Amino acid sequence: MSKKLDKTERRILEVLQQDGRTSNVELAQAVxxxxxxxxxxxRGLEEQGVIxxxxxxxxxxxxxLQVTAFVQVQLEKHDDxxxxxFLVQVAREEHIIECHAMSGAYDYLLKVVAQSMDHFSEIAMQGILQFPGVKGIESSFSLLTVKQAAPLPIGD
Structure with missing residues (x-):
């Protein structure tokens, strides 16, 4: 259930997304x-889980960490x-920095960072492919990051 934010709360969130280290004094002035x-x-936004x-x-x-790969994972069965x-192994691997359950041909999309292609190969072949239930993977590599960690749209 999403909370209806008022104008002041939206402004607080906009400022904090730009600089989470903004002091309360600066934040109060800005809003x-x-x-x-x-x-x-x-504090209210934190307690409600908005922040x-x-x-x-x-x-x-x-x-x-020179390599960023997006790895599509297909599981053999959807056994609980x-x-x-599988998800426990994903959580344990520090080079997997994002994991998304997907609709479509693949079950999960992983964002993996590595020192080199050789390092990525090791993570993929001795790691991800050996995770429980993995049927196969397909990897794509980022050539250039155009936009990353953009602020979320706050809306009205």
Whole structure:
């Protein structure tokens, strides 16, 4: 169930998506509130789960992760236990940074980062292909990131 946001809450979310480290004083000024009501609004948005957390955006390449692959995974069967075992392995593999259950020909789409093509090959062949229930994978590689981690549209 989505919460109907008022104009002030939408503005708070816009500012925090641009800079999650904005102080409450700066945030209050930006949205036209005094500090205490602003902090109450932010806490309320956190408690309702609208604000899910705060994090730093890291530069993947500066960390030596030169390869980004999107891996489509097809499972053998849709057995509950095998699916759970597969998802446990996905969660354990730190180089899988996103996992989406999909409609269509493939069951899951994984976003995988790796140091090199050889490193990706190791992750795919000794890792993903060996995960419980995996029938096959198909990988595509990002040549250029055009847009990433864009702010969510807040709406009216």
């Amino acid at each position: 036209g509130l005094s500090e205490s009501p602003c902090l109450r609004r932010v 899910a957390g705060y994090s730093a955006t890291l530069n993947q390449r500066s960390l030596g 236990q095998k699916t759970q075992d």
